[in-house]
Amino acid sequence: MFTGLCAFPLTPFRHEKIDFHAFEKLISNLKQANVDSICAMGSTGLYPYLKRDELAQVTESSVAxxxxxxxxxxxxxxxxxxxxxxxxxxxxxxxxxxxxxPVSYHPLHEAEVLALYQRVTCEISVPLCIYENPGVTQFSFSDTLYSQVTQLPNVGAIKIPGMPFADADGNATGEARLSSLRNLVPEHVAIGVSGDKFGALGMQAGCDLWLSVLGGLFPNTVKTMIASTQSSSLQAVIAQSERLTPLWDLFARNKGGMRVMATAAAILGYTEANCLPHPLQPLQAEDKQKLEAILTQLSLD
Structure with a gap:
């Protein structure tokens, strides 16, 4: 389950209702690409915006x-x-x-986050991936907390936030951090890289899986990048990722990849022009034009 590419597709909307026709096209694209796993309703999949019955329906549709x-x-x-x-x-x-x-409105203390995972892991029967996403949740895991939560039952993976795995001169920098994490977490717990800008370098540094927003729409591009980490030099992997710099810049300017992928899905004909629930909006005119040019130039698949 926790190896290779875990693709994070969008959950598209149409007139404030989930567009299951469009969603199933997105999932079929991932199935055809033979991704290792799919994360329906990750951050790109808009899980905080869904009611419980919608979560059940999207899960059923995804699985089928x-x-x-x-x-x-x-x-x-x-x-x-x-x-x-x-x-x-x-x-x-x-x-x-x-x-x-650890979703919150009021900032959480470490003891509260630990209590959340203690409660949940005791009441589930499938593996749990612990997701650190401080850009959204405003909560960062300490090494002590990582050690505590990964000892809990049914924890199968951690999803670490994006971080540089090489410096400006092309020198590897991520192995030390990964080594320290490996010493903190049990051997059976996978370490997944997120933040697509750092994904390929994270995989080459030794992460077990790439949890990818880009892979939710362009799975073959990400699979090719993962494959190259097995046989290419660090400099070659850096060059592959840097080829996508215009896209990473668009991600950064729009506070993540969700709006970018929603707009790309519409450009490619998977979804309606505005496939996000209000008040979320796709890219505005200037950034949409930049994205159209990027998609033409990069030939993503």
Whole structure:
């Protein structure tokens, strides 16, 4: 479950309702690309914006369309009670793993985050991927907390935030951090890289899987980058990632890849022009034009 490419597709909307026709096209694209796993309703999949019955319906649709490709489902919510209910419906609908970030409105203390994971891991029957996403949750995991939560039952992976794995001169810098994480977490717990700008370098540095926003729409591009980490030099991997710099810049300017991927999905004909729930919006005119040029130039697949 926690190896290779885990693709994070968009959950598209149409007139404030989930567009299941478009969604199934996105999942079919991932199935055809033979991705290792799919995370339906990750951050790109908009899990905080879905009601529980919608989460169940999207999970069922994902599992049916993926047809054997393992599906992970985001279950985060403000209250532990709702996280547990989300976990219950996701498992009943066929999810093979769960993704959980410490979602909050009021900033959380470490003891509260630990209590969240203690409660959830005792009440699930499929593996859990612990998701550190400080850009969204405003919470960062200490090494002590990583050590504590990964000792809990049913924890199968951690999803670390994006970080540089090489310096400006092309020297590897990420191995030391990964080595320290390996010493903190049990051997059976996979370490996944996120932040697509750092994904290829993270895989070459030794991460077990790439949890990819880009892979949710362009899985073959990410699979090619992962394959190159097995046989190419560090400099070659850096060059591959730097080729996508215009896209990474667009991600950064729009506070992540969600709006970029939503706009790209519309440009490519998968979804309606505006496939996000209000008040979220796709890229505005200037950035949309830049994205159209980027897609033409880079020939992503």
């Amino acid at each position: 369309t993926a047809n054997g490709t393992p599906v992970m489902v985001g279950i985060g919510s403000l209250r532990t009670y709702d996280v547990l209910k989300n976990a219950e419906v996701a498992q009943k609908a066929g999810a093979k793993a769960l993704l959980l970030a």
